Amino acid sequence: MAPLIELTAVSKSYGGVPALTDVSLTVEPGAVHAILGENGAGKSTLMKLLAGVIAPETGTIAIDGQVQRFATPRDAARCGIVCMFQELSLMPHLSVGDNMLIGDGGAALALIRRGSRRAARAVLDRVGGQHIAMATRIADLPLADRQLVEIAKAIGRKPRLLILDEATSALTAERVETVFAVIRALRDAGCAVLFISHRMYEIDAVADRISIFRNGRHIETFAAGTRSHDAMISLMIGQSLKELFPPRRDPPPVSTPPILSVRDLRWAPHLNGVDLDVRPGEIVGLGGLDGQGQQHLMHAIFGILRRTSGTVTLEGKTLTDLTPGRAKTRRIGLALVPEDRKTEGLILDMTIADNLRLAGLSRKPFGLANATDATDAAIAKLIERLGLTYGRLSDPVKTLSGGNQQKVVLAKWLALGPRCLLLMDPTRGIDVKTKAQIYRLLQDLAGEGLAIVLQSTDYEELIHLCHRINVFYKGRVVRELSGAEATPDALIAASLNVSAEAA
Known part of the structure; x- marks a missing residue:
């Protein structure tokens, strides 16, 4: 099959520092082509070149065999190239519907065309956004829903080449699979998809071909399934998969008093009686499908939410009228890394x-x-x-x-x-090498006695880092997993509030 996109000896530098060096790559129609590499490998520069954001200094980009020179992103869009960058491009103070339609042909007319709005609604539903109202302001949506809107906006432009840069990084497994079903349908209809992700299980699920980049160079392209994860990571960074997660430190004795205790915490309708204990030197995970209360619990503990009920205690002392400003003081010692x-x-x-x-x-x-x-x-x-x-x-x-x-x-x-560190999806959209550095840091901090609460949408992260995983469903903890029982199947089953056998 003739390639849709063909890059030949493309190079690009910033301030004399090479970002891409002599890169040649073909992208075929009707295939999902994954691009793997650590941060700084050249992936984002490659995407920007194809999207018309920047121009190559040397080399050529051909579409359907014809060399193209993009002066602006609009030039690339006219050739059917649509890119969703990791940094979301939505306008926060406009509605979902307006964001999806702006830039789609005649913007002013699109905003008032009922047919366009119906089409936008249908695309949003297709990617799993049925719960998102078109009139809602983007600023009022959680990050996961903003990401769904961005994906729907890109797909709604009917691309020939769809570029997805960490498009599913804020989504839970259930919504990721919905998006993947749409990607597969686009592929089967002849669309080419360039897919960037640092999650290996996503690459396994959706990629047909894989290209590895390192230090701005194209290292190798191969069919999906022909290299092990360890081999791919070694090509990317020279580090094996086994070294990604450091050995987990022993948990503190059960008799150790908790630093942080939460009892019957409520904030209707998102929190419905949550209990949580975290001991010094312990990493406690928060898992579950998106929007089940995990993020709200972190915000409640840190004093962001108002009019909560229940108690939050630190080393046995009840915290009242807590605000983020008070939470971070040395007397209390809480810290929150947002999602x-x-x-x-x-x-x-x-x-x-x-x-x-x-x-x-x-x-x-x-x-x-x-x-x-x-x-x-x-x-x-x-x-x-x-x-x-x-x-x-x-x-x-x-x-x-x-x-x-x-x-x-x-x-x-x-x-x-801090005495207690609250982490919300701390490695979202981060390359494998940096993830490994952060994982080692967290284990070291736990070894120094820091209490850590880790909310993550990455099941492998929860399983390999946490001593205990509290799984949320409809605003409450429905199951706690630890040790050998903390498996992907058990975590998914608990997230759906069913037994592992039923799942």
């Missing part, structure tokens, strides 16, 4: 240094006080411990890769010396 680092964890236009100090700032009567010298000293140690890769601390934090941005979020909170 969306771009909008909730960082101020992208501020410098790396200023973002690192953000959590250590406090509001004083006469203005904003600077972080303490002790906090700055702790940050310097954490930069080294986390292996943060950057040019200058005065650079905007948005210039960092996704993995290094997440390290900044972790460092700014760990610098405060």
